[in-house]
Each structure stands twice: as structure tokens, then as C-alpha cells.
Amino acid sequence: MKIAYPALAALLAFSAVAHAESMPRYGARLEGFDYPRPVQTFAFTSQAQPLEMAYLDVAPAKPNGRTVVLLHGKNFCAATWESAIEALAGAGFRVVVPDQIGFCKSSKPQRYQYSFGQLAANTRALLARLDIDRAVIVGHSMGGMLATRYALQYPASTERMVLVNPIGLEDWKAEGVPWRSIDAWYERELKTSFDSIRDYQRTVYYSGDWKPAYEQWVGMLGGMYAGDGREAVAWSQALTSDMVFNQPVVYEFPRIAVPTTLFIGQKDRTAIGKDLAAADVAKRLGDYPALGRRAAAAIPGATLVEFADLGHSPQVEDPARFNADLLKAISVP
Template identity: 85%
Template sequence: MKMFPSIFATAAFLLAAATAHASSLPTYGARLEGFDYPHPVRTYAFTSQAQPLEMAYLDIAPATPNGRTVVLLHGKNFCAATWEAAIAALVDAGYRVVVPDQIGFCKSSKPPGYQYSFGQLAANTHALLASLGIERAVIVGHSMGGMLAARYALQYPAATERLVLVNPIGLEDWKAEGVPWRSVDAWHAREQKTSFDSIRDYQRTVYYGGEWKPAYERWVRMLGGMYAGEGREVVAWSQALTSDMVFSQPVVHELPQIAVPTTLFIGQKDRTAIGKDLASPEVAQRIGDYPVLGKRAAAAIPGATLVEFAELGHSPQVEDPARFNGALLDALQ
């Protein structure tokens, strides 16, 4: 009987700790209202697919311009703010830096009835740059943004000064590799289960080789806060639609057609592959092998340069900003 008070006290303590933890987690709006970006957020209003949309973006001018512009394209589980350290390094080096949130993501509109395609997102980005008077720029894309950047370079080669791909996904055709197709409804059901813990577990396992640093937590809270907020259904539906786009529109088959100078930055610990959870053990083991995929992509893109980061994973710009920024500036020069 003497054990009961201690058991009750322990249970009460654990419940209080869990409640305190839950209350400390942020909640953001469907357009990431409440999460602050490192620079003022601007809005590009335009019409696409017969509906008015707003594209949020950052446009940072250097104190001493070198006359060149760099466009940074975020990944699917990232936002413009994730480029914070790269923005600072590029601006210090004299580059004008433009960082959009794509339609369907972060602080931009999330239309429920939008036909998402990389061609459409590239066209939206090109229209944004035209509205800013930018005719030619370096296009840098990370993760899903790498797929978009490749599509942009294919679609607008004259407007692409240089292409930089940072651990891009889509370096393999997952469906052709044996990953089963999944409906938008199934993607949606999966997205509805997303939480702070599921985001963190996925990123630790797939992005960072099982390792975790406190600095990564900010980006988990950024993403998780949208799923935890009142706009969670809007966010989950947009993410389902864009997941289908990513799976269904590989760019890997067109890499040999890229006709602009290209640099690939590949963290070797990355194991990202869309739909791996549905794949057979044999297929799941084979796909997402970035040491192999990086070399294959560099060989496919005419004249491409490959930079490998042996101890880094999916997001080298987050894991080791100083090293990544130094390599990026070297590539641009």
C-alpha cells in the first residue's frame, strides 16, 4: 500500500510534464501565420488556373551589389526561412537574393482545386521574377526544390545563369523502381497523421542518418505548427496534392537535356525516397542511395560538377551552414 502514493505521484508528474510539453508546442495558421521569417515577407498577387493567388517571397538586396541574382527554391518539408544562413552569406557576397514560398506551401496560397505540376510552379516563379525585373538568375533548388529548379532550367534556359541542385529528390523514378502508386486520398490520410513527433522521427531517420541537433528543432516546429493549427486540413490537403506531383512527375529522364552550367551538392548520408513506406523490402533497400544517385546525375547532366559532403545528409545548408555556404559561393564564382 505504501507504493501507491509514489505511483500516483509519478503518474501525476508524467501527466503534468506531457501537458506542459504539449502547451509549449506552437500552432500556426494555414499560411504559417505566427512564424517569423528572417526578412520582410512580400506578396506577389497573380491569377493562375482561373483563380487569384498570392505568392509569398523574400527579396533581399545587398549593400554592395555585384549585379547578380540568386533564387533559392525550398523543398517540400521546408520553407523560404530554411535558407536563412545561405541568404546571409549570399547577400554579404553582393548577390541579390529572392526566395519564394511556392503556391501550396508555407506563407503562400493553398488553393484546394489546383492542378499542381513542376511546369506550373516554374511558370509561377518565372512570372514572379519578371514582376521584379529579373531577366536572368542563378537557380538553386533543395530537395523538391531541386526537381523544380531542374524543370525551371529546362523550361527557361535563357533565364537560368547557373543551376545548383542541393540533394534534389527525383534523381530516380520511384514508380519505375517498383514503388506502388498511391491515390491523393491515400496521401491525404497519411498527411492527416502528421505531428511534431512524426516529422522529427522522419527527418532524423531519413535526412540526418539517425543523428539530431537542437538546431533542427526550429524547422520541426515550423512545419508541425501548421499541422497543429486551425488550418491543419488545408495544409494536409495541399501536401497531399503536392506529394502526388512529386511522385508522378520525375525529371530524372530529362537530365541529359539540361543545357546550363550545373553544380550538384550531395550529402552522402541522405536516404530520401518518396513512397518508400509502401515499397517491398528489396526496393526500399535500393532506392534513396544518394552516393550512387549523385554520381549518376552528374554523369547524365552535360558538364555538371559534383560536390560531395561525406558526413552530411539531406540538408547540408542546415547541418553545416559555413561549409555549405563556402562551397556555394565557390560554385557561383
Template identity: 65%
Template structure:
């Protein structure tokens, strides 16, 4: 599936002899990413939350030679379980059982029309999934918004976490306190309805990949654009708006000193992510998303935290340099 998407994207760029091709139609997917194939079998966790039946999609990849440990990978706002593919393969080869869920409101999971999205609720959903699978003390690896979720999970269930790994987490600063103006859910919704493959690609190039675009990133643009432009785009956009509101109104930075599990921070130094930064005045905007400073401050605030820095990488180091990142991740997870 991913090779097909990539081939189509490349074909759209040029024809033999340098003649431009007609733009290829953008694939569209259902509200639960129907039609987009994941690299591993997708399983479903059926449960009731806030008086409604929901389903959480997840990947459960078991190693050929188990080491007795489990890694739970928590995706970011514009990511899915499938975007962890390289890490799943590397961790599985190293002996880890790997669980990668799609959170409620994201990707292949339910898109409820009325749901109080909080990090506590998403942590409780994840804890229920792990209880169902019989997993008691996993290593939590959270990226971006998944890093905020992982931090909340560790605060809620400190005895149920072996180790916490935060990969360019957002929430390292309080954007509202620094001057980002308040934004209504309706405004987030209208913005999400306007998302296109072009806008996704431009944002990811500047933020995720430190200005360096490569064709291998294209399937993930297609995934998001197809979800946001599909037959359930209003439901997708509404849940996305609710999730943005959750992110900006529940800063976790103030609770870092309370984290009581071993923590590894993995920070791409060219990251500049700050939700709502484009809505802030220019004098405020320039002070936001300084990850070289934010990573060091977080490492000082979290008791005993270790910091690994990637000087040339942006918000998604696990995707920009999967081999280097995976080696650092497995080394960091093996350390006492």
C-alpha cells in the same frame, strides 16, 4: 522569434535539478504560417492562376555591395523560404541579390482547395514572379523538391537561367519504376493529418541530419508542426497530398540529358530520401535513396555537370554545416 521557440523547446526538456518539465503546448500557426516570423521582411506577389487569385510570399534581400548577380533559392517539400536564412545572409554578404519564394501550397503562400499542381505550373509561377521583379538570368539554387522544380525551370526557360545548383534534389530516380506502389491522394491526405512534432523530428533526424540531432534544428520542427496542426490543417494537409502526388508522378530524371545550362550538384552522401519508401516492400526499400550512386549518375547524365560531395552530411547539408556548405556554394557559383 526563433530564439523564443528554441528556448521553449529546451525548457520543455528539463528543469533545474533534473526534474522533468511538463510538456509545453505546441504553438500553432495559420494556414499561411500566420504567427511564425521570418528572418527578413515578407513580400507578396499577387497573381491569377488557374482562374483563381493567389498570393506567393517571397523574400527579396538586396546586398550592401551588389555584384550584379541574383540567386533564386527554391525550398524543398518540408522547408520554407525562412529555412534558407544562413544562405541568404552569406550570398547577400557576397554581393548577390537573393530571392526566396514560398511556392503555392507551401508555408506563407496560398493553399488553394482546387489546383493542378505540376512542376511546370510552379515554374511558371516562379517565372512570373521574377519577371515582375525584373530578374532575367538568375542562378537557380534548388534543394530537395526545389531541386526538381529548378530542373524543370531550366528545361522550360534555358535562356533565363545563368546557372543551376541542385542541392540533394529528389527526383534522381523514378520510385514507381523501382517498385514503390501507387498511392492515392486520399491516402497522402490521411497521412498528412497525422503529422506531429515527434514524427517530424524523428524523420528529419534520420534523413536530413544523418542521425545527429541538434537543438538548433528545433525551430523548423515547430514551424512545420505548427502549420500542420493549426486552424487550417485540413487545407494544409490537402495541398500537401496534392504536392506528394505531383512529386511521385512527375520524375525528372529522364530529362537530365536535355538540361542545357551550367549545373552544379551538391550532394550530402548520407541522404537516403525516397518518397513513399516506407510503403515499398523491404526488398525494394533497401535499393532506394542511395545518394552516393544517384549523385554520380546525375552528374554523368547532365551535360557538363560538376559534383560536390559532402561525405558526412545528409539530405540538408545547407542546414547541418551551413558554414562549409555556404563556402562551397559561393565558390561553385563563382566558377565559370
């Protein structure tokens, strides 16, 4: 059947609208999206305002007396750790998984001085409230930068650290990525959609590969941007993007004084601000095979585990293999 161009355009427009309307819409604090375990709330005061940090606290059936804290990345939430939570709890670990302030089911204050030091202090306050003095700290993506700051700030409370494809293994600004204002970050975030999230993750995280299992995480993030709280979500993401870009931790790797394991998916190409960089700069950024080896050499006594066929999120791409290696890495206190 031959379709005239105006009719084709109308059909495509109708399909796009129908597709958008079929996607989920969540609240600014991810209301409507269910987590794999019951969500609890830690109420506290920070920077002269009341805040709430959502978290999961999963007790094992047969406790081994140890605790693991899982720290999410910037484009992730506590729920993204669902497979690791079950594996760790099954092995006897108590598992605590917070949503950081500004993310997912936690408060999104309009005025907050975001820093990794502040987020580390918030996390330490949560653990103190739960009577947890010492824990294994596992950080993925942006959570790797936070885990590093936590270990530097609270070495006595850090049993060991695991960094899973952490960002911040290079200083993007020093490498030549131009500075971007918070207002510019905000305008960029307001353009976020289900399709832009999927396209970014397919290209940068998974080297062009895509699996149906990843769609739930696209829906989780996209649903917040599609909901009535999109401005609050975009603003929080803009503020935290500024934090990530301007607060490198890579120079402090030699000061890390806790046992550390790096898990590096070799297909990852994540680099903050790469879209603003000159072509020659963008080409060399996010070289995770080289960055992982350099980080392992800089962190005293670090162990490097490489996943040749995986990208930015090994715990999502191959949960069974990742969980087995994670348990192995933390098996010895």
C-alpha cells in the same frame, strides 16, 4: 518511489498533453512564424483563381549585378535558407526566395493542378514582375526537381543551376514503389505531428544524428499542422506529394543545357513512398552516393560536390561550409 501503473499512465498522458500545449501553433499560411527578412507578396491569377506567393527579396549592400533564386524543398520554407541568404547578399548577390503556392506563407488553394511546370511558370512570373531576366537557380530537395524543370523550361533565363540533395534522382514508381491516392496521402498527412516530423528527419535526413538547431524547423512545420488550418496544410501537402511522385525529371537530365553543380550529402536516404515499398525495394532506394554520381554523369558538364559527413540538408547542418562551397560554385557567371 514506486508508482502504480494507472498513476504512471496518467502521468505520461499529462506530460504528453503538456508537451503538445507547449509547442507552437501557426496559421495555414504560417502566420505567427517570423522570417529572417521582410516578407513580400506577389498577387497573380493562376488556373482561374487569385493567388498570393510570399517571397523574400534581399538587396545586397554592394551589388555585383547578379541574382540568386533559392527554391525550398517540400518539408522546408523560404526561411530555411536564412544562412545562405545572408552569405549570398554579403557577397553582392540579390537574393529572391519564394514560398511556392501550396507551401508555407503562400496561398493553399483547395483546387489546383500542381505540376512542376506550373510552379516554374509561377516563379518565372514573379521574377518578371521583379524585372529579373536571368538568375542563378538553386534548388534543395523538392526544389531540385523544380529547379530542373525551370532550367528546362527557361534555359535563357537560367544563368546556372545548383541542385542541393535534390529528390527525384530516381523514379520511385519505376523502381517498384506502389502508387498512393491523394486521399491516402491526405490521411497520412493528417497524422503529422512535431514528433513524427522530428523522427522522420532524424532517421532519413540526418542518419540518426540530431542537433538542437534543427528544432526550429520542426516547430515551423509542426506548428502549421497543430494550428486551425491543419486540414488546408495537409490537403496541399497531399496534392504536392502526388505531383512529386508522378512527375519524374530524372529522364530529362541529359537535356539540361545550363552549367550545373550538384551538392550531395552522402548520408541522405530520402525516397518518396519508401514506407509502401517491399523490403528489398526500400533497401535500395535513396542511395544518394550512387544517385549523385549517376545524376552528375547524366547532366552534360555537371560538377559533383560530395559532403561525406552530411545528410539531406547541408545548408542546415553545416552552413559555413555549405555557403563557402555555394559561393565558389557560382563565382563564375
